[in-house]
Amino acid sequence: MLWFKEHKRxxxxxxxxxxxxxxxxxxxxxxxxxxxxxxxxFPNIRLDDVLCSSPVPIAWLLAxxxxxxxxxxxxxxxxxxxxxxxxEWLYILLSIFLILPFxxxxxxxxxxxxxxxxxxxxxxxxxxAGTSLLIGIIGLFIGNWALWGAWLYTFLTAGLLxxxxxxxxxxx
Numbered sequence: 470m471l472w473f474k475e476h477k478r479x480x481x482x483x484x485x486x487x488x489x490x491x492x493x494x495x496x497x498x499x500x501x502x503x504x505x506x507x508x509x510x511f512p513n514i515r516l517d518d519v520l521c522s523s524p525v526p527i528a529w530l531l532a533x534x535x536x537x538x539x540x541x542x543x544x545x546x547x548x549x550x551x552x553x554x555x556x557e558w559l560y561i562l563l564s565i566f567l568i569l570p571f572x573x574x575x576x577x578x579x580x581x582x583x584x585x586x587x588x589x590x591x592x593x594x595x596x597x598a599g600t601s602l603l604i605g606i607i608g609l610f611i612g613n614w615a616l617w618g619a620w621l622y623t624f625l626t627a628g629l630l631x632x633x634x635x636x637x638x639x640x641x
Contacts, residue, residue: 478578480632481577484625484628485570485571485574485578488574488626491618491619492527492622493526494616496619497524497527497608498514498522498524499523501513501520502521503515503519503521504519509521527567527604530564531567531568537557537560541554541557541558563603566600567622569596572593573586573590573593576590577590590633591630591633591637594627594633597622598623598626598627601620601623602623604616604619605619
């Protein structure tokens with residue numbers, strides 16, 4: 470465990486790089502109707518007899534946050550009922566949870582002695598792990614079985630959370 474404590478920067482940097490890899494893995498699929506006699510060309514994969522799909526990384530979906538905020542503001546100005554924009558609020562909130570480890574991890578790599586920031590980092594990792602787990606489970610229920618980006622992100626954030634807790638307990 471001494472190595473683990475002494476090399477915090479190294480394993481945090483490794484986890485950060487792996488989180489970037491997970492963000493560019495498939496988190497969803499853009500479905501396309503292609504009947505069975507036809508073939509799906511790369512990068513599309515066949516989901517069933519009627520549908521092909523193109524993998525969509527979460528990084529592409531997170532790039533839509535500014536347009537979602539614009540939609541929300543326009544909806545609130547136009548007097549759209551709050552229940553109609555609730556899904557947009559949820560989308561933005563969950564997106565923020567997924568982005569938090571990308572903000573907190575570099576800070577701890579640079580300034581590893583910040584205890585309050587380390588506590589925020591552990592909370593951010595827990596929120597991100599829970600959000601990506603929820604996305605992965607929903608993906609399983611709707612038939613998206615190859616969401617390795619979401620599952621990798623879940624395991625990485627949960628693993629980093631466990632590593633941070635172990636490093637915290639060994640420093641006291």
